[in-house]
Amino acid sequence: MTHGEPGPQREAAGAGDTRPEPDVLRGLLLSASYRRVLLFSALIGIPVSLVAFWFLVALHQLEHLMWDDVPKAFGSPVPPWWWPLLLLPVAGLIVGLVVARLPGGGGHVPAYGLQAGGATAAALPGVVIAAAASLPLGATLGPEAPLIALGGGLALLFRNLARGNVTSQNTALLGAAGAAAAISVVLGNPVIAAVLLMEIIGVGGPRLVAVMLPALLSSGVGSLVFTGFGRWTGLQTGGLRLHLSGPFPHLDAGDVGWTLLIGVVVGVLVHAIQFVGRLAAVRVRSRPVLFSVLFAFGAGICAAVYTVITGRSPADVASSGQSTMVQLAADPASWGVGALVAVLAFKGLAYALCLGSLRGGPIFPALFLGAATGVLLAPLPGLGVIPGLAAGMAASAAAALRLPVSSVVLVALLLGSIAMTPVVILAAVVAIITTELLPGAHGAPPAPATKAPAGVGARAPS
Numbered sequence: 001m002t003h004g005e006p007g008p009q010r011e012a013a014g015a016g017d018t019r020p021e022p023d024v025l026r027g028l029l030l031s032a033s034y035r036r037v038l039l040f041s042a043l044i045g046i047p048v049s050l051v052a053f054w055f056l057v058a059l060h061q062l063e064h065l066m067w068d069d070v071p072k073a074f075g076s077p078v079p080p081w082w083w084p085l086l087l088l089p090v091a092g093l094i095v096g097l098v099v100a101r102l103p104g105g106g107g108h109v110p111a112y113g114l115q116a117g118g119a120t121a122a123a124l125p126g127v128v129i130a131a132a133a134s135l136p137l138g139a140t141l142g143p144e145a146p147l148i149a150l151g152g153g154l155a156l157l158f159r160n161l162a163r164g165n166v167t168s169q170n171t172a173l174l175g176a177a178g179a180a181a182a183i184s185v186v187l188g189n190p191v192i193a194a195v196l197l198m199e200i201i202g203v204g205g206p207r208l209v210a211v212m213l214p215a216l217l218s219s220g221v222g223s224l225v226f227t228g229f230g231r232w233t234g235l236q237t238g239g240l241r242l243h244l245s246g247p248f249p250h251l252d253a254g255d256v257g258w259t260l261l262i263g264v265v266v267g268v269l270v271h272a273i274q275f276v277g278r279l280a281a282v283r284v285r286s287r288p289v290l291f292s293v294l295f296a297f298g299a300g301i302c303a304a305v306y307t308v309i310t311g312r313s314p315a316d317v318a319s320s321g322q323s324t325m326v327q328l329a330a331d332p333a334s335w336g337v338g339a340l341v342a343v344l345a346f347k348g349l350a351y352a353l354c355l356g357s358l359r360g361g362p363i364f365p366a367l368f369l370g371a372a373t374g375v376l377l378a379p380l381p382g383l384g385v386i387p388g389l390a391a392g393m394a395a396s397a398a399a400a401l402r403l404p405v406s407s408v409v410l411v412a413l414l415l416g417s418i419a420m421t422p423v424v425i426l427a428a429v430v431a432i433i434t435t436e437l438l439p440g441a442h443g444a445p446p447a448p449a450t451k452a453p454a455g456v457g458a459r460a461p462s
Contacts, residue, residue: 254382
C-alpha cells in the first residue's frame with residue numbers, strides 16, 4: 001500500500017462511503033495493496049507463532065522452576081506459605097522499573113481489559129521483560145495480553161525490516177493479524193483468536209471483513225506451525241484443556257434457573273475485582289516502582305494467608321489459574337467448601353491487586369474464579385457440577401472482558417461440546433447486564449489512550 005493510493009480498503013473504512021456493502025467489499029478484495037497485506041499476513045503467521053511458542057515455553061519452564069523445582073531442592077514438595085512473599089515483590093520491582101523507564105510501559109494495564117491497538121516494535125522489550133517477571137513469579141494473571149502485544153509488535157517489526165510501506169491501514173491490519181497469530185497459541189484455536197480480535201477492535205460491515213481476513217489467515221497458519229512444532233519438540237506451553245469429571249447431563253429448568261443466580265453473583269464479584277484493580281492502577285501511575293512493589297507484596301500476602309488457612313499450595317492463588325482450573329474440573333470433589341470460599345476470597349483480592357500493578361491478561365484468573373463459583377454452588381438442588389462450572393466460566397469471562405460472543409465461544413471450546421450452550425449464553429448475557437448496571441461500572445479512570453488507526457478503530461472493553 002502507498003501513501004497516495006486511494007485504496008478500496010480506505011473507501012471501505014470511510015464513514016461517508018454510500019456504495020452497497022457488497023460493492024465495497026468487492027473493491028477491497030480486488031485491491032492489489034490489500035492482497036499484499038493478505039500475503040504478508042500468511043507469512044508473518046509463521047515467525048510470530050514460533051516466537052509465541054518459545055515465549056510460552058520459557059514462561060512455563062520458569063514457572064515450573066520457581067514453584068516446583070526450587071522448593072523441592074530445599075526439601076519442600078510444595079512451595080511453603082512464605083514463598084510468594086519472596087517472589088511477588090521481586091515481580092513488582094521489575095515491572096515498576098519497566099513501567100517507569102522503558103517505552104510502552106510493559107504493555108497494556110490489565111485492569112482496563114484486553115486491547116488490540118498500540119503495540120509497537122519499540123515496546124517489545126518492555127512487554128517481554130514485564131511478562132517474564134510477572135507470570136513465572138506468581139502474578140494472578142494470564143499470558144494472553146502480553147501475547148497480543150507481542151504478536152502485534154512483531155508483525156510491525158517484520159514489516160519495517162522488510163521495508164514495507166507504512167500506512168495507518170496496513171498498520172492496523174498487520175497488527176491485528178500478528179495479535180491473532182500469537183493469541184491463538186495460548187487459546188488453542190484460531191477461531192476464538194479471530195472472534196476475540198473482532199470484538200476487541202469493534203468493527204462491522206466491510207471493515208470487519210477487512211480486519212478479519214488477515215487475522216484469520218495469520219492465526220490459521222500460525223496455529224498449524226505451532227501445533228506441528230510443539231509435537232516435534234515435545235515441549236509444553238501450559239495450554240488450557242479441561243477434562244471434566246463426568247458426562248454432560250441433560251439440562252432442565254433447574255439448571256437454567258440457577259444459571260441466572262450464577263450470572264448475577266459472578267457479575268458482582270468480577271465487577272468488584274475490576275473496580276479495585278483500576279483504583280490500584282491509578283496509584284501505580286503516580287509512583288510506578290513503589291506501588292507496584294506494594295501491591296505485588298499484597299498479592300503475595302493473599303497467597304500466604306490462603307496456604308496457612310487451608311494447607312493447600314500458595315500457587316492456587318499466585319498463578320493464572322490455568323493448571324488449577326484443569327484440576328478443579330477433573331476432580332471437583334477434592335475441593336471442600338472452605339477451600340473454595342478461601343480461594344475465591346484470596347485469589348479474587350490478589351487478582352485485583354495484580355490487575356492494577358503487574359502485567360498479564362485478565363482471562364484465565366477470571367475463568368478460574370467463575371469455575372470455582374460454579375463448583376461451590378453446584379450442590380444447589382437441581383444444578384450439578386458441570387452446568388455450574390459452564391455457567392460460572394461463561395459469566396466470569398463475559399463480565400471480565402465485556403465481549404459476549406468471545407466468551408461463549410471460548411467456554412464452548414474449553415468444554416469441548418455444545419451441550420451446555422444454553423446455560424453458557426444465558427450466564428454470559430446476565431453477567432454483562434449485571435456489570436453494566438452496577439454503580440461505578442464506567443466510573444473508573446479511563447485506560448491510557450491509544451490512537452485508533454484510521455479506518456479501523458480500536459477500543460478497549462469498558
